Amino acid sequence: MNDDIFTFSSDCFNIGQILECGQCFRFDKISDNEYYITAFGKKLLIKQYSKEIMLSPTTNDEFEKLWKHYFDLETDYSKIQEILTANDFVMRDAVEFAPGIRLLNQDTWECLISFIISQNNNISRIKKIIENLCCRFGDESSDGSFSFPSPKILSEAKIKELVQCGTGYRAEYISRAAKKIHNGEIDLEDFKSLSTKELGDSLMKIKGIGRKVADCITLFSFARKDIFPVDVWSKRVMEHFYFNGNEVSINEIHQKAQKLFGCYGGYAQQYLYHYARNFL
DNA sequence: GTCCAGGATCGGA
DNA sequence: TCCGATCATGGA
Numbered sequence: 001m002n003d004d005i006f007t008f009s010s011d012c013f014n015i016g017q018i019l020e021c022g023q024c025f026r027f028d029k030i031s032d033n034e035y036y037i038t039a040f041g042k043k044l045l046i047k048q049y050s051k052e053i054m055l056s057p058t059t060n061d062e063f064e065k066l067w068k069h070y071f072d073l074e075t076d077y078s079k080i081q082e083i084l085t086a087n088d089f090v091m092r093d094a095v096e097f098a099p100g101i102r103l104l105n106q107d108t109w110e111c112l113i114s115f116i117i118s119q120n121n122n123i124s125r126i127k128k129i130i131e132n133l134c135c136r137f138g139d140e141s142s143d144g145s146f147s148f149p150s151p152k153i154l155s156e157a158k159i160k161e162l163v164q165c166g167t168g169y170r171a172e173y174i175s176r177a178a179k180k181i182h183n184g185e186i187d188l189e190d191f192k193s194l195s196t197k198e199l200g201d202s203l204m205k206i207k208g209i210g211r212k213v214a215d216c217i218t219l220f221s222f223a224r225k226d227i228f229p230v231d232v233w234s235k236r237v238m239e240h241f242y243f244n245g246n247e248v249s250i251n252e253i254h255q256k257a258q259k260l261f262g263c264y265g266g267y268a269q270q271y272l273y274h275y276a277r278n279f280l
Numbered sequence: 281g282t283c284c285a286g287g288a289t290c291g292g293a
Numbered sequence: 294t295c296c297g298a299t300c301a302t303g304g305a
Contacts, residue, residue, distance in 0.1 A: 022286055115286075122285035125303065168301030173288085210288045231286035273286075 004057035006067075012077035014100020015048045021101050021274040023220050025114055025127045026134070026148075038134075040066060040107060043145035057143075072102045080267050088260070090241040091268060094275035101270055103225060108188045109181065110148040111221035112203075115213045116173050125166070132165035154178035173208025180206065196224045211250070219266045228257035228265035237276035 015035050019027045026038040033048045044067070047054045055067060068074065081099065085092040113133075118126050130148075137149035137157060154162075155178035162171035180186045186206070191199055199222060203214040215229035228234070230253045238253050239245060242260070261268035 116288095118285090119287040120285065120300080121287085121302080122304080125285075128303090163301085166302065169299095170288095170301080208288065212287060216286065229286070232284090233286070277286095 004059065006055045006058045006060060006063045008053055008055075008063070008073075009051050010053060010073065011051060012081070012100060013048070013051070013053060013071070013102060014098070015046050015053065017098040017100040017274070018071070018102050018104065021098065021270055022123060022277070023216075023270065024104055024106060025123070025130050026110075038145050038148075039070060039104075039110075041141065041147045042066075043141070043143050069105050072105055075102075077102060077267075080264055084261065084264055084268055084271070091271065094271040097275050097278065098271065101274060103266060103270060104220065105223055106221045107148070108191070108217070108221040109151060112177065112188070112206075112209075112217050113148075113154070113174055115216045115220075116177060116208045117167060117170055118216070119170065119208070119210075119213060129166040133162075133167075136161070136165060151178045151182040155182040170208060173206075177206050177208065192222060196227065199224070200227075219269075225266040226263045228254060228261065228269040230254060230257075231273070233276045233280070234269055234273045236280055237272045240276075240280060 016029075016032055019029075019035055019037065024037075024039075028036045030036065035046050037044050037046060042058075044058060045054075045056050055063065058067060081095050085095050114126070114130055117129050121129075133149055133154075134146040137153045138146035140146055149157075154174060157175065157178075159171050159175055162174055167174060181188065186202075191202060194202060196218060199218050200211075200214045203209050203217055204211065209217070212229055212231055215227050218224040219227040219229060230238075230250050235250065235253055238256060239247060242256055243252075257265050257268065
């Protein structure tokens with residue numbers, strides 16, 4: 001037995017599906033059942049054998065305080081799947097395709113910057129840009145990984161330096177957001193007490209954050225699990241299966257999602273997004 | 281060479 | 294309120 005390994009068992013947990021479904025960007029695949037992730041300043045190795053999941057290095061205490069919530073292990077996903085698939089054959093296929101998806105509870109600041117970068121971009125490039133930012137502006141830890149750069153360090157970075165990381169025209173957005181948060185004009189901790197509508201509106205006051213990016217931030221790092229972000233893929237899959245292939249407005253997608261999935265919209269969207277990216 | 285990516289902003293109708 | 298052009302970048 002090794003002290004820095006924590007093992008647990010879970011149904012509805014597949015590390016590959018969790019990480020490859022587009023909700024987070026700081027991970028590296030070693031094999032189908034073995035990944036590194038970096039979150040909350042820690043680099044973690046995750047190995048999965050059937051329902052057994054091993055995390056290292058970590059401790060019992062750290063698991064309880066950090067990883068348990070990060071992997072959303074307090075939530076009963078089999079119950080959510082039951083509700084979503086009860087009367088919906090599309091959701092039945094989407095859930096069956098990736099029943100091990102879980103919604104991670106990510107750091108708000110990292111999530112905010114990551115999804116500003118995500119706009120009009122693809123996942124492999126988003127991963128690379130974030131890695132560049134971390135290597136250049138983050139702090140190196142003893143395990144050789146780099147922390148996500150703080151608001152202070154990004155607010156002090158030159159636009160040219162941000163562009164050199166591959167951020168392109170988004171560099172200005174990153175810089176402005178970092179300044180607003182570093183100078184205290186925006187307090188992401190305070191945002192946690194806002195209603196979902198107020199939270200979205202507040203996020204969209206930041207230049208570079210529109211409806212979709214705000215929705216991703218509120219779903220992935222403020223635990224508003226009813227939110228259904230509409231990007232090109234979730235729009236495509238909704239139009240294909242729920243609008244007879246007809247093109248509709250983003251507002252219509254939101255209304256339909258609300259009607260179909262209600263407070264489980266965030267989970268539904270993640271199953272559908274992942275399903276669509278592999279089959280549409 | 282063109283098209284696309286977990287889109288947002290801006291100006292003009 | 295809605296529409297279209299534009300934005301920086303790299304992979305397909």
